[in-house]
Amino acid sequence: MTASEAQTSSTAAARGKGAASRRYDLLAKRLGHSFKDPALLRSALVHRSYLNENPDQRVESNERLEFLGDSILGSVIARRLYDEYPHANEGWLTEVRSLLVRNETLAHVATEFDLGRYLVMGRGVEAQKGRERPAILGRTCEAIIGAIYLDGGQRAAQRFIFRALAAQMEAIGIAGLQRDPKSVLQQACQAQWRMAPSYRTVDERGPAHDREFTVEVRLDGRVLASGEGKSKQAAEKVAAELALSGLPVDAIS
Numbered sequence: 001m002t003a004s005e006a007q008t009s010s011t012a013a014a015r016g017k018g019a020a021s022r023r024y025d026l027l028a029k030r031l032g033h034s035f036k037d038p039a040l041l042r043s044a045l046v047h048r049s050y051l052n053e054n055p056d057q058r059v060e061s062n063e064r065l066e067f068l069g070d071s072i073l074g075s076v077i078a079r080r081l082y083d084e085y086p087h088a089n090e091g092w093l094t095e096v097r098s099l100l101v102r103n104e105t106l107a108h109v110a111t112e113f114d115l116g117r118y119l120v121m122g123r124g125v126e127a128q129k130g131r132e133r134p135a136i137l138g139r140t141c142e143a144i145i146g147a148i149y150l151d152g153g154q155r156a157a158q159r160f161i162f163r164a165l166a167a168q169m170e171a172i173g174i175a176g177l178q179r180d181p182k183s184v185l186q187q188a189c190q191a192q193w194r195m196a197p198s199y200r201t202v203d204e205r206g207p208a209h210d211r212e213f214t215v216e217v218r219l220d221g222r223v224l225a226s227g228e229g230k231s232k233q234a235a236e237k238v239a240a241e242l243a244l245s246g247l248p249v250d251a252i253s
Contacts, residue, residue, distance in 0.1 A: 024041055035151050037151050044062050066143040066146065099241050099242065100169070100245075103139070104225065105168060148160050180237075181241045193219065197243070199215050214226055214235060224246065227242055
């Protein structure tokens with residue numbers, strides 16, 4: 001390689017790094033957190049499939065950050081619910097926390113922030129629509145929380161969590177403590193679209209004494225959400241809660 005060619009190659013590499021840096025800066029701005037250590041944000045976006053295909057790369061997958069983010073998210077939401085609903089019983093608090101931290105909710109948040117666009121993953125997983133898969137997106141959201149926590153501390157993580165889940169938490173507050181989510185969802189759908197939602201059991205598994213059901217709630221043929229439970233009724237309730245969290249706040253009365 002001539003000196004001229006080497007210089008050209010070096011310039012191209014520098015431009016590539018600059019473009020990547022700008023992309024991460026744009027994402028950080030969307031997330032609402034200015035990273036003192038940008039490497040944490042980059043690590044939060046590395047899916048393990050990339051390392052499987054590139055074992056020589058000296059980078060770590062986002063799984064450890066995901067583990068940390070999951071713990072931070074659970075504790076932050078638990079404290080918020082405890083403070084905001086002093087008269088709620090333990091069962092309701094547990095149920096609502098589960099709704100807010102479950103993968104489907106986090107995948108929705110990840111989609112709003114367009115995290116799939118920034119993921120670094122193996123070609124095989126990407127070819128299988130890995131950037132759109134809820135399981136991957138939800139875990140990436142947890143990794144982002146972990147990265148923000150390490151970079152900015154508890155308050156920074158709280159700010160991001162409350163901002164990211166603001167609509168879902170507001171919907172819970174409007175729906176109230178004692179109202180049945182299926183009834184609330186039906187009223188909302190009737191008022192907004194003059195249609196009633198329907199429920200369909202799509203999966204049953206496990207032995208007779210320990211069955212697990214998966215139920216979809218649909219509106220005009222479109223799946224609003226799916227829920228799991230030990231009975232069809234419990235699964236329908238979870239599905240209705242998830243559907244409510246995805247409705248516009250002004251649709252819930």
